[in-house]
Amino acid sequence: MKSITLLLAAAAALLGAGAAAQTPAAAPVSPAEGTTFVQVGRLLADPASGIVQRDKTLVIRGNQVVEMRDGFVGEGRIVDLRDSFVLPGLIDSHVHLTHQQNPNARLETVTLSSADEAMVGARHARRTLLAGFTTVADLGADNEAIFALREAVRRGDVPGPRIIAAGGAVSIHGGHGDINGYRDDVMHLFTTESICSGAEDCMRAVRLQVRSGADIIKITATGGVLSNTAAGLGQQFSDEELAAIVAAAHRMGRQVTAHAHGADGINSFLRAGGDSIEHGTYLDAESIRLMRREGVYLVPTLMAGDFVMRIASGPDNFFTPAQTAKAMQAGPLMLEMARRAHEGGVRIAFGTDSGVSAHGDNAGEFALLVRAGLTPLEAIQAATVGAAAHLKIDGEAGRIAPGLPADLIAVSGDPLTDVTELERVRFVMKGGVVYRAE
Helix, strand or coil: CCCCCCHHHHHHHCCCCCCCCCCCCCCCECCCCCEEEEEEEEECCCCCCCCCEEEEEEEEECCEEEEEEECCCCCCEEEEEEEEEEEECEEEEEECCCCCCCCCHHHHHHHCCHHHHHHHHHHHHHHHHHCCEEEEEECCCCHHHHHHHHHHHHHCCCCCCEEEECCCCEEECCCECECCCCCHHHHHHHCCCCEECCHHHHHHHHHHHHHHCCCCEEEECECCCCCCCCCCCCECCCHHHHHHHHHHHHHCCCCEEEEECCHHHHHHHHHCCCCEEEECCCCCHHHHHHHHHHCCEEECCHHHHHHHHHHHHCCCCCCCHHHHHHHHHHHHHHHHHHHHHHHCCCEECCCCCECCCCCCCCCHHHHHHHHCCCCHHHHHHHCCHHHHHHCCCCCCCCCCCCCCECCEEEECCCCCCCHHHHHCCCEEEECCEEEEEC
16 A cells, blocks of 8 residues: 555654554544545445446545545545555444453453443444444443443544444343343342333333433344353243334334344244344244345354354363353354355345454454355445445445545455455545544
8 A cells, every 4th residue: 555645644643652553553633624535546435336446536525525536636635545445434233342252251240330341342442443344233232331432432532433332132031131140139230221021021121222322222032142041042032022122112213133043033023023133043944034025134243153162162261151052052053044044035234243252353254254155245245235224324334425424444455356355454434534544
């Protein structure tokens, strides 16, 4: 990548001395006034088309792209990406910014405050942004921590991707999403208002999440791998509870996405009118039929399956026995699940479940999607136009076009030939602000 004039000279002067070694980047620099000209050698502006344009200049004012010109033009503030491949900022539809699995994770549940978790989330948000992800959906976190982090990023106080936040997942008492595996008196202290039993109570939980600030409602329709309980991976909510949750959320203008492994929970949630499926490990022919009929998106989170299987089978396994058993049960099935869904015509949106695997490694999901049968272009579409449509932000993200926020990334090679190029992002701009430039 050639040098970037003026804009990056200013960025270099502001380089943060405490930047993490794995995320070398200049401090964010935003043009306060005037116009920035981004000169691009190869440009995949609209991944839906698959068309790579050559020798273009993106004209950016404030936080928006205002024009796309032929050739290399401009004067004054110029970003030189003439030797790079440029595409829209990536979207991860499933992260947990305020946490990351580690041997002390169970202890951290009862020792970290909401404020502590927000600070941890700020670190992870920065890593995620510098990896090329300019928008994420955070699907399960302490309400105070994640909503504070979302607003801090929005104000520009903290560098990070735009955050669509669910806050606490709506879950059943004792199930995945509730507190499990501690002393009974401790668990009573940590059960939140988003935990419910019965249709009326579950409608209450949804409404309280909306009141607290949830952009989207996340539910745990089935058991989960990392809950410390031997409760399996099948359906948790009753059909009546699922219908009540979806109806309450839709009445309040929120879509509902479901953590769901077992086919019984997947299909019951889909019949209740649910909007998208996270994980989908045991989806069956009926699941595929329902998802295709309703245009429901699947977020496969293949990195999570790969991670839990490697930890559970490795010499340094830090999972509990209940977690280990479920990890070994579900982890090996997820690649084949995604293959069946893709072959069956299910819409796929990119999501990693980062916080299970490490934040900043999100782009590792691309290679797994390709192993599951997607082409590199289809994998990129899942993380751009597909994820934007799934999250209903296609008027704000997923493409590079006049009138949209200036969210773009650059790599050296061609990700349509080698999708792992996206693991080596060298330039990140979000909303017209340069956060990374090498």
